[in-house]
Each structure stands twice: as structure tokens, then as C-alpha cells.
Amino acid sequence: MNSNTGEAAFQSRGTFTEDAGLSTSPIPLEPYYSEAFFEQEKEKIFRRAWLLVAREEELPEPGCFVLKAIHTLDTSIIITRNPKGKVQGFYNTCSHRGSQIVTESEGRRRLFVCPYHKWSYDTDGDLKSAPDEQNFFFNKKDCGLTRVATEVWEGFVFVNMAEQPEISLDEYIAPLKEYISGVNYLGASSPIVVEADLEANWKVVVDAFLESYHIPSIHPKTIAETFSNQINPHARLLNSTPLGTHQQVSMFGNSGLKPNPNNRAEQLAAGDTGSVISAAALKDTEAFLAHPAINPTKSADWSMDVNQVFPHVQIDWGPGGFWVHHFWPLSASRTKYEVRFYVTEAQDFKQRFQQEMYVARVAEVVLEDLVNVKRTQRGIKNGGKKHIQLQDSEVGIRYSTSRIIKWVNSDTVREAIK
Ligand code: FES
Ligand SMILES: [Fe+2]
Incomplete structure (x- = not known):
């Protein structure tokens, strides 16, 4: 200093x-x-770094979500809190034919229902139901929402847009964390x-x-x-x-x-x-x-x-x-x-x-x-x-x-x- x-x-x-x-x-x-x-x-930078996108207070209860635009990469992420309180991020893209699922900036849901053909997902991003499911060729377990690496530090929610983040949030913020925790x-x-x-x-x-x-x-x-x-x-x-x-x-x-x-x-x-x-x-x-x-x-x-x-x-x-x-x-x-x-x-x-x-x-x-x-x-x-x-x-x-x-x-x- x-x-x-x-x-x-x-x-x-x-x-x-x-x-x-x-x-x-x-x-x-x-x-x-x-x-x-x-x-x-x-x-x-923006595809490799951990990006601070929200405060945890924006998701006060299980089921609460916020939609966060990652403007630089022209994409958006649904950040959810599951029943156990865990904060997770998913691309706002349906596994069926790719529609956006959420258009509101925030809300509270037990299930996210895609407006196009009504596929529904839970707050862990798992596919729960698809109308006329028998007529598909998929394995339901493989059809959840695509996860985005999401971590929380002292109430700040970070995401990483790399498919595999090179380092953890912990390592990324280490000197800052040591100073301002x-x-x-x-x-x-x-x-x-x-x-x-x-x-x-x-x-x-x-x-x-x-x-x-x-x-x-x-x-x-x-x-x-x-x-x-x-x-x-x-x-x-x-x-x-x-x-x-x-x-x-x-x-x-x-x-x-x-x-x-x-x-x-x-x-x-x-x-x-x-x-x-x-x-x-x-x-x-x-x-x-x-x-x-x-x-x-x-x-x-x-x-x-x-x-x-x-x-x-x-x-x-x-x-x-x-x-x-x-x-x-x-x-x-x-x-x-x-x-x-x-x-x-x-x-x-x-x-x-x-x-x-x-x-x-x-x-x-x-x-x-x-x-x-x-x-x-x-x-x-x-x-x-x-x-x-x-x-x-x-x-x-x-x-x-x-x-x-x-x-x-x-x-x-x-x-x-x-
Ligand atoms: S695109 Fe989402 S249900 Fe068809
Ligand atoms: Fe100024």
C-alpha cells in the first residue's frame, strides 16, 4: 500500500x-x-475472466431468478436459486429448438416453461417435461439447460463464460479477497x-x-x-x-x-x-x-x-x-x-x-x-x-x-x- x-x-x-x-x-x-x-x-478477456453480474440479495428466496445480459458477448443468463438455496446460472436457451425461455428481468418460479412448445425446466436446469415426450428420440437427462460456471463471493455473483473456466473464482480474486473480505x-x-x-x-x-x-x-x-x-x-x-x-x-x-x-x-x-x-x-x-x-x-x-x-x-x-x-x-x-x-x-x-x-x-x-x-x-x-x-x-x-x-x-x- x-x-x-x-x-x-x-x-x-x-x-x-x-x-x-x-x-x-x-x-x-x-x-x-x-x-x-x-x-x-x-x-x-470477457470470454475468459470471471464476471461480476449480480448481488445475491437479488435472489432472496428459493425459486427467485434474475435474467442478466452479458452485453459484450450478446447473450443472457438466467440466474436461479434452487430449493436448497444454491445460486446457479444457465444460458437462456431452450434445449428443444433454441427459443429464449425467460424475457422478464426477474421473478420467482418453481418451473421455467419455454413459451414455444412448453418444455419445462426446474431451478437446477433439469428438463422436467416435454409435451408428447414419447414421440422424441432424446434422453431426457441430456436435455437440461446449459450451465454457465457461477460462483458467489460475499454476496457478489460471478459467472464465467468459458466452457471450462481455466481457474476458480477463488484463485481469480485471491488478492482482492485477501484485502477486502x-x-x-x-x-x-x-x-x-x-x-x-x-x-x-x-x-x-x-x-x-x-x-x-x-x-x-x-x-x-x-x-x-x-x-x-x-x-x-x-x-x-x-x-x-x-x-x-x-x-x-x-x-x-x-x-x-x-x-x-x-x-x-x-x-x-x-x-x-x-x-x-x-x-x-x-x-x-x-x-x-x-x-x-x-x-x-x-x-x-x-x-x-x-x-x-x-x-x-x-x-x-x-x-x-x-x-x-x-x-x-x-x-x-x-x-x-x-x-x-x-x-x-x-x-x-x-x-x-x-x-x-x-x-x-x-x-x-x-x-x-x-x-x-x-x-x-x-x-x-x-x-x-x-x-x-x-x-x-x-x-x-x-x-x-x-x-x-x-x-x-x-x-x-x-x-x-x-
Ligand atoms: S423451443 Fe422451447 S419448447 Fe420448443
Ligand atoms: Fe466524475
Whole structure:
């Protein structure tokens, strides 16, 4: 773990990049627009890596299911919970003539009945019945739904789209697991979901959420004063932790920030965490905040941490809880983006108001970022530039990009995660 502490740390050039063993040279721009590179990302990354797709709370009871699109590979998976409570994933494709079985995004079923000829399957994917069964030539046992490797870690559901995953989820997330296991995910059963189709390469979007350098310029009226102050005017990072193929960056927060005295709503909405990106009371978050990976430098001036779960997810947390970004590449210049903000159940009117303000504020911030990524992609597409420059507090981008390139160039997953 490398960290910035004290005023001097925000003046001279930092050492995160070199400490992470990364080159300080400009980085290549081609992966941000090349269709050929996107094809490689699809095959070498998204078809081989474990992909975080859901929270277990989305399947609260046996029989509950969710349909999850794996946008990058143009497929969808039914995730079920069987009577014994086990979470499993199956391709949403009937064994008879290939129809989609489920079109709803979630629900509860004992049996999944294909709409075409009414074949039915149970929550373990086994074929239970087929009308006029005697007239077929099949062995019923061989006609279950096709399984997708599915594992759960601390409530996060991962799938692997390889026919035979090269490594287990356990091995895939080992360094991340060691670092962040045991986090108490507050409010995990009640997400507020924001989705968008973006005209930008997925890495442009991923990068926009991996650094705070842009916050004073892109978010001047919303969160600039939360992430910077006179001592750290450029919102430099507090900390950077490489975690194998994954990573964490920890962002500065202005602990001296007071709600605007001319804004009654902001004053009423200000929680005792002193942060506008939080809606929980401190007494409820004490245990959560005590975890060593949450605000890892335990700085009083902390706003949030970004945990990049390779390749396409970021689990973020701040003083009041957590939220999760999903970035699905659709092509070299299009991304399906989804963010889920988790809020605990409001205990009183004031907290409900704080949550409403929080969600309105973060939605506004995300919108500012999304306008910006489109402009960035257009600039990249203009041509002329072969490389981009990154400063030390943009180490997260450098780390992420170097890992993506490593996966594309690795013959095995074990080599890619090293
Ligand atoms: S395609 Fe599903 S029952 Fe025929
Ligand atoms: Fe932003």
C-alpha cells in the first residue's frame, strides 16, 4: 500500500506509479478506438475472466431468478436459486429448438416453461417435461439447460463464460479477497439503478471513474469541494493499492466542508458524515468504516474508495455505504453502463430526505461524467494522437489499461492475472 499523507504529499510529484511498478511513459491510444482490439478484449478477456453480474440479495428466496445480459458477448443468463438455496446460472436457451425461455428481468418460479412448445425446466436446469415426450428420440437427462460456471463471493455473483473456466473464482480474486473480505455491505437489498447507452469506448468510461483529477473541472458545482480543498486543490489521491489483476484507489475528501449556508435543502440534507456523497447516519456505519480496506489510510480527509474488480466492475464505497458500476463494452465506441446505488432503509423523515438529496446529487454527478465521456471519445476518434499523458494520481487508469493489454497478450488466464 502506498499513501499520500501530509501537505507536502500534494505538492511534489507523487510516487504511486513507480511504486506500482508501472512505466511513466505516455500510454497508447489505439486500444481506445480499435475494433480489432475490441475483438481481442471480447475473446481474451470477457470470454475468459470471471464476471461480476449480480448481488445475491437479488435472489432472496428459493425459486427467485434474475435474467442478466452479458452485453459484450450478446447473450443472457438466467440466474436461479434452487430449493436448497444454491445460486446457479444457465444460458437462456431452450434445449428443444433454441427459443429464449425467460424475457422478464426477474421473478420467482418453481418451473421455467419455454413459451414455444412448453418444455419445462426446474431451478437446477433439469428438463422436467416435454409435451408428447414419447414421440422424441432424446434422453431426457441430456436435455437440461446449459450451465454457465457461477460462483458467489460475499454476496457478489460471478459467472464465467468459458466452457471450462481455466481457474476458480477463488484463485481469480485471491488478492482482492485477501484485502477486502469481511466488508459489511449496507443496504445491499435496495439498489437504485441508473442505466445508459454511451457513445464511448468502455475504457474511457472506466477511466472516468478511476481518478479524481477531473473533479474540480468537470464537477465544479456538485462535488468539487468534497474532493479537494486548499491543501489538495487538484484532488490528488490518498492511496493506491494494486491487487493482482484488480486494484483499489482511495480518494481525498474535504473534511472541513460545511453545507452552503444559503441553501436550506443542503443544510437539512447534510448527514453527520460531513459528505454530500453519503446518506447514512454515522452510528449505522461505524462497523462498516472500521474495516481496514475502507479508507485504508484512515485519513480524516477521505471521500471514497474505488475497487476495480477486473475487468468491468467497480465496487465503490464512501462514508455512507457502497455503490457498484458495471461497464459492458458493446463495440470499440459503445458501452452499456449501469450503476447501482445501495441505500439503507430510512429510519425517519430526515434520513429519507438525505437519501433523496444523495441520489439526486449522485445522479447529477454521473450525468456530468457521461456527457464528458462522449466528448472524450469524439476527441480520440479525431485521430492525430497516438498516445495520452497520465499524471501520478491517474495511476488507476495506467494500472487498468496495462492489465487489459496484459490479458489480451496472455495465452492463459493464470499468466494474465500474475
Ligand atoms: S423451443 Fe422451447 S419448447 Fe420448443
Ligand atoms: Fe466524475
